[in-house]
Amino acid sequence: MKFAILAAVASFLAPASAYAITGDNVNCRSGPGTSYAVKKVYKKGTDVKISCQTTGTNINGNNLWDKTSDGCYVSDYYVKTGSNGYVTSKCSSSGGxxxxxxxxxxxxxDLIAEFEGFRANIYTxxxxxxxxGYGHKCQKAKCAEVKYKIPLSKADGKKLLADDMRSFEVCITNMLNSKAKLNYNQFGALVSWSFNVGxxxxxxSTxxxxxxxxxxxNKVLSEELPKWNKAGGKVLQGLVRRRAAEVALAKKSGSSQALPVKC
Structure with missing residues (x-):
């Protein structure tokens, strides 16, 4: 019995040789989310090795992303690991x-919702x-991946928006080091900005x-955010208002520390 237990533990701890891709033409991206650039495309049945895992954009209820031996990230939803949880170590972020x-x-x-606008039904x-909803781009026909009933209520629309914001929360956290000390309002301003610009x-950016x-x-945000007010080389008043709202949010007091993350 003791030998069997030890063998099972050893089997669990041993790195898996490879896991199969379950979707058709699955994108492997430069970061753990759908906002990152596509670096490679895996065909269904391709075996991939996973070096580490991290959280990112929620795909059909699974917010894990697997970093493959190719150095890019693929949604764990499309990898046959046999689990919706971690099967290897967590990735260290570039921000430390x-x-x-x-x-x-x-x-x-609420700020992002205000500027994205709401549509209860699917539109082009x-x-x-x-x-x-609030700018959610459908990943499947008829937005089949959305776990909320369509037509969406505004409350469910904001829940879906919060899900979509996750990859931007992760990327902002990963790109900042320990010198950047932000409260939740300042962090939120950056999440809104990155949600808008990528x-x-x-x-x-500077x-x-x-x-x-x-x-x-606040000095940096007040000086730098307003510069991001153009699209196609032209100043857009909607972007001017959004940047001003982000600066105003950052300056609101009474918010606890968001970054660096307290483990």
Whole structure:
């Protein structure tokens, strides 16, 4: 019996040789979320080795993402690991934290909702994507991945929005180091900004570099966020208002520490 137990433990701890991809043409991305660039595409049945796992965009109820031996991230939902939980170690973030990213406060959800606008039923957006709620882009026909009843209520729409915000919470956490000390309102301002401009653009920005140099957070946000007011080279009043709302949120007091993460 003792030998059998030890053998089972050894089997559990041993790294798996490979796990099969279960979806058709599954994207492997530069980070753990659908907002990151596609680096590789796996065909159904491809065996992938997982080096570590982390949290990211929620895909059909699973917010785990697997970092493969190819150096990119694929949603665990499409990998046949036999579990919806961790089967290997957690990935260390580039910002130095190995803890889970904080969740945005309600003020952040409300701010993003205000500027995204709400549609209860599925519609086609300006870029041709099937969309519902507060800007959720459908991943399956008729938004089958959405766990809330469609037509959406505004309350469920905000829950879906909070799910979609997760990858941006993770990417903001990962791109900032321990010199960047943010409360939840300041963190929320950055989540709203990255949700709008994308994690790739945010990571390469002067704003993030200044925060990682330890500069005063509100000074940096007040000076840098308003610069992100253009689309196609033209200033858009909607973006001017959004940046002003993000700065105003960051300056609100009475919010506890969000970053660096307290494990």
């Amino acid at each position: 934290s190995t803890c889970a990213a904080p969740k945005s406060n309600q003020a952040t959800v 957006d300006a870029a041709g994507y099937a969309t519902v 994690c790739g653009a945010a990571k390469s 704003l993030i570099k200044r925060l990682n140099n330890g500069e005063n957070v």
